[in-house]
Amino acid sequence: MRPGVLKRALVVVGCGALAVTASACESTESESAKIAREGGAAEVTSTLKLGGANHDVRVSDVTLVSGGGRKAVAVKLTSTSSRAQQEVPLLVKVTGVGGKVVYSNATGAEVLLSHITLLRPHSSVWWVDDEVLTTVAASAAKVSVGTGKRAQPNGRSAALSATATHVAAQAGTTTVSGVVANHTGKAQSSVPVFAVAVRGGKVVAAGRAVVASVSVHASARAPFDVPLVGDATGAKIELTALPGAAAASGGLK
DSSP states (O other): OOOOOEEEEEETOOOOOOOOOOOOOOOHHHHHHHHGGGTTOOEEEOOOOOOOOOOTTTEEEEEEEEETTTTEEEEEEEEEESSOEEEEEEEEEEGGGOOOEEEEEEEEEEGGTTTEEEEOOOOEEEEEOOOOOOOOEEEEEEEOOOOOOOOOOOOOOEEEEEEEEEEEEETEEEEEEEEEOOOOOSSSEEEEEEEEEETEOOOOOOOEEEEEEEESSSTEEEEEEEOOOOOOTTOOOEEEEOHHHHHTTTTOO
């Protein structure tokens, strides 16, 4: 597949797009394991606690995608608040026949698969759970947003950007490759990068990567590879990069 046209994704405050001209059919278990290993993203939450309903976050475009024996849930989250929020819990429920729940991230999920680390005021971001582990037929998904913490006001905390440089199909898998740049003034670790493929206004594929570390040096760029779940043929890629869980816990100072 020929390289896609390079477009910059202004992450958190905006999205970029990269056209996909090859089909995405499957991702392997080894790729999924690689995602979990990158950045030491193995920390888990024993039981997810939502707290009260979060009326300051609008949930839209909740989509269940599948391909190659894997499933993922993508969602767009829009803050309607004038305050930044961090460590916001997200409850994912996937249902099958008769509305029976066949997957939930309520227990045992790693932090980055149960929380969104940062929501800036009046902004939208993508979030993806690419480890929907169920062998049962699934037909729908729901995402509920709980109460997070107030983030320390700091304009630099939004200055993570992801750039998609190449989209390639290999062994039946479509992978989005790119780099993350860090302009926050502080080194970042375990940085999640979420990618969704949008065609005709609908999400048709999604995936994520976790970048182990992103240096603060002006010229530094950390590479990432996001294997997509679903069929991304003819779609455009939109990216979101957010501070890692450790940075969010530290108040993003």
